[in-house]
Amino acid sequence: MLITKYWSDVSGKLADRFKFFQQILDFIYIYFRLFLELCNS
16 A cells, blocks of 8 residues: 555656646747747748
């Protein structure tokens, strides 16, 4: 039981970290697109 509880804690932390990483990627992508638009205009 202890192992399964540990695994659920670890997978939960990984999921949170992945969501955080996804937000950073979205943020970078939006600014990259804005930068390209400014360069092209």
